[in-house]
Amino acid sequence: xxxxxxxxxxxxxxxxxxxxxxxxxxxxxxxxxxxxxxxxxxxxxxxxxxxxxxxxxxxxxxxxxxxxxxxxxxxxxxxxxxxxxxxxxxxxxxxxxxxxxxxxxxxxxxxxxxxxxxxxxxxxxxxxxxxxxxxxxxxxxxxxxxxxxxxxxxxxxxxxxxxxxxxxxxxxxxxxxxxxxxxxxxxxxxxxxxxxxxxxxxxxxxxxxxxxxxxxxxxxxxxxxxxxxxxxxxxxxxxxxxxxxxxxxxxxxxxxxxxxxxxxxxxxxxxxxxxxxxxxxxxxxxxxxxxxxxxxxxxxxxxxxxxxxxxxxxxxxxxxxxxxxxxxxxxxxxxxxxxxxxxxxxxxxxxxxxxxxxxxxxxxxxxxxxxxxxxxxxxxxxxxxxxxxxxxxxxxxxxxxxxxxxxxxxxxxxxxxxxxxxxxxxxxxxxxxxxxxxxxxxxxxxxxxxxxxxxxxxxxxxxxxxxxxxxxxxx
Ligand code: BGC
Numbered sequence: 001x002x003x004x005x006x007x008x009x010x011x012x013x014x015x016x017x018x019x020x021x022x023x024x025x026x027x028x029x030x031x032x033x034x035x036x037x038x039x040x041x042x043x044x045x046x047x048x049x050x051x052x053x054x055x056x057x058x059x060x061x062x063x064x065x066x067x068x069x070x071x072x073x074x075x076x077x078x079x080x081x082x083x084x085x086x087x088x089x090x091x092x093x094x095x096x097x098x099x100x101x102x103x104x105x106x107x108x109x110x111x112x113x114x115x116x117x118x119x120x121x122x123x124x125x126x127x128x129x130x131x132x133x134x135x136x137x138x139x140x141x142x143x144x145x146x147x148x149x150x151x152x153x154x155x156x157x158x159x160x161x162x163x164x165x166x167x168x169x170x171x172x173x174x175x176x177x178x179x180x181x182x183x184x185x186x187x188x189x190x191x192x193x194x195x196x197x198x199x200x201x202x203x204x205x206x207x208x209x210x211x212x213x214x215x216x217x218x219x220x221x222x223x224x225x226x227x228x229x230x231x232x233x234x235x236x237x238x239x240x241x242x243x244x245x246x247x248x249x250x251x252x253x254x255x256x257x258x259x260x261x262x263x264x265x266x267x268x269x270x271x272x273x274x275x276x277x278x279x280x281x282x283x284x285x286x287x288x289x290x291x292x293x294x295x296x297x298x299x300x301x302x303x304x305x306x307x308x309x310x311x312x313x314x315x316x317x318x319x320x321x322x323x324x325x326x327x328x329x330x331x332x333x334x335x336x337x338x339x340x341x342x343x344x345x346x347x348x349x350x351x352x353x354x355x356x357x358x359x360x361x362x363x364x365x366x367x368x369x370x371x372x373x374x375x376x377x378x379x380x381x382x383x384x385x386x387x388x389x390x391x392x393x394x395x396x397x398x399x400x401x402x403x404x405x406x407x408x409x410x411x412x413x414x415x416x417x418x419x420x421x422x423x424x425x426x427x428x429x430x431x432x433x434x435x436x437x438x439x440x441x442x443x444x445x446x447x448x449x450x451x452x453x454x455x456x457x458x459x460x461x462x463x464x465x466x467x468x469x470x471x472x473x474x475x
């Protein structure tokens with residue numbers, strides 16, 4: 001029995017992109033300025049100092065990209081709608097009809113090609129006016145603007161879109177995109193430090209969780225009965241293993257799981273509607289939800305999206321040891337290197353498909369087998385290799401097939417996995433790494449005016465895999 005035949009007929013085999021990473025056309029057709037337009041103009045923020053206008057031109061080339069998706073044969077395509085392309089200042093004061101037309105045309109073309117859209121409403125790019133209106137998610141008014149944006153999207157695209165994701169990596173948003181926090185990803189514009197900035201990730205997370213839940217309730221009550229879609233939320237899934245069997249390391253590992261994963265999932269999926277108990281014990285200041293809010297948050301999802309790239313080995317800190325990031329400091333844990341291969345060279349990726357299997361088992365046991373959609377999984381080209389070698393990306397094929405095997409095993413054990421997504425369709429803007437790290441199944445020639453896309457060997461591999469899957473099920 002080949003690997004592809006181990007996946008059930010309704011399983012989604014997808015690939016993904018995000019608006020800011022591919023679209024370009026930042027001033028075109030009424031789009032407003034976003035946080036990332038601002039970040040790219042700040043000297044030294046982007047690793048390769050690339051031109052702030054450089055992109056895949058995905059907005060102009062969407063027809064070509066849909067043809068590429070059809071060639072690979074994916075059942076679903078995950079992309080995000082740029083909030084500032086629809087609402088230039090983030091509020092309903094101006095609705096940009098050209099933005100709406102673009103995403104409708106994209107969805108229509110996808111459907112003509114039998115590809116189901118999976119839409120993320122927030123993938124890291126916030127209208128700058130919203131960010132500056134009281135520091136992103138710290139201001140509840142901004143959360144209400146996002147709820148209205150989501151509602152508008154249900155009205156405008158809900159006939160075409162049947163799978164929605166509110167936030168991409170809500171945990172990463174909390175730590176990286178609200179304020180600059182020591183040792184964390186820095187994914188927001190440079191601004192003067194605010195009061196209590198160390199507490200901002202917790203307050204931001206609480207607001208986002210409530211916002212997500214309100215969007216879910218709105219969809220569930222007002223749109224689902226006629227549109228028949230599902231709505232979930234995506235969390236970064238970096239699973240943690242204890243470095244040794246010692247009690248201290250096991251406890252540190254449990255805390256790391258809370259800080260890195262359960263923090264932004266447990267309120268939704270557990271019966272408590274609240275942050276993990278251990279977190280409340282260590283951080284007495286974290287915001288409290290009212291009973292009414294807990295009721296709104298509890299169970300507010302149809303599935304949980306997980307972006308899985310790697311796992312961590314974790315130990316307890318030694319006496320007086322200084323943590324290298326605030327989350328490690330708050331949670332009381334330290335990462336240990338050496339367990340998994342660096343298959344892309346000296347980068348942050350580790351080849352850890354065992355962690356994917358573990359996290360799927362963990363969700364099955366801890367969260368009552370809630371459906372899981374793996375909304376991202378992938379790796380970059382090997383750093384330092386010749387451009388020509390990038391097309392022969394055997395390491396990526398090994399990476400993807402290793403993780404697909406883990407998913408097949410999880411399915412066999414009864415884990416409720418509903419889909420798998422390769423990140424990403426094509427090389428694109430890799431946030432603060434610029435164009436230095438390339439995750440694409442397809443190469444993009446950024447030097448050519450046409451931004452020519454060319455399938456790498458891994459794209460052919462995925463195409464064959466999906467073909468075998470479809471043939472087996474007679475799709
Ligand atoms: C993000 C993507 C990003 C990828 C690789 C994920 O955390 O959602 O936007 O490109 O990681 O770094």
